[in-house]
Amino acid sequence: MKIGELAKQSGLSTHTLRFYEKQGLIRASTRSESNYRIYSQADLSAVRFVKRSRDMGFSLEEVGVFLSIRADKPAHVCREAKDLAQQKIFEVEQKIHEMQQMLTALHKLSDACCGGNESAEFCSIIEVLDYTSVEQDEGYSVPAGKGKA
Amino acid sequence: MKIGELAKQSGLSTHTLRFYEKQGLIRASTRSESNYRIYSQADLSAVRFVKRSRDMGFSLEEVGVFLSIRADKPAHVCREAKDLAQQKIFEVEQKIHEMQQMLTALHKLSDACCGGNESAEFCSIIEVLDYTSVEQDEGYSVPAGKGKA
DNA sequence: ATAAACCTTAGACTAGACTCTAATGTCAAG
């Protein structure tokens, strides 16, 4: 199949497929007489492998490592793959934790504000941003008084 | 205070402070005779305001909006600020959800693999990446048999 | 034979938030 068909089958754009090739990730197993990229079913599998890896959060570089393991399994050991997975789990957990902290702060920010058409003169959001730090573990000391608005 | 001191007080680098100025976010209230930026306590407050907003996940552009509300509160209404906050909450929730999906997939990936020094010939991680899609809501059909390894 | 739809390449551009460089000027201390 040609690149357009591969794009359809894989859910990636032709641009992206050529970009991946430039990055050394995937390449067509053959070329037609007119120099068109011709992909096999195995190529499609490889592309899907890449897409799945990306969807799980692996970077193109990490995907490259997986691909090289996949290309010559006996030359590699399980630990290599598992280390990558564990590292990624750690990274994703970190990020989720950070975002949950943000979310907590954002809810405090949002909840304090009436959100109406009142003048922002005493807007709690602006006040909280003026006096609160996100780093704290607890006790975001919202400036006293005012309550909503 | 000069920019180096502001950097220390705010936890941002001098580079970043100048960059924020170029982006139109913060500027020194005065300049010395030798053209050095001279910052006031109010400037420090503004910079901290920016940093806190950033820490909560707002983009520089969004921070700019908050700053303009803060600069002339009576000219704005609470809704403007609250809308931004709510939108950000939505975005962060979305991202957390995505990452939790990844995490689930990653755990399945990792748990299936022994992670030892065994050859990767039958490595479950590579197998799962070959046959599993992250998009599915449930039932990541790990290829049958093999179990660990 | 000609238009539509496909393919090729190198290389530029995008986003967001910095981060750094070069070349130069200023200031405080010893």
Next chain:
DNA sequence: CTTGACATTAGAGTCTAGTCTAAGGTTTAT
């Protein structure tokens, strides 16, 4: 009076992962 730490500017570079363009060549159907 020199050294070192600080400051200035414009502008380039970094990172990741694409995304797009220009200028052409090929294939397929009508």
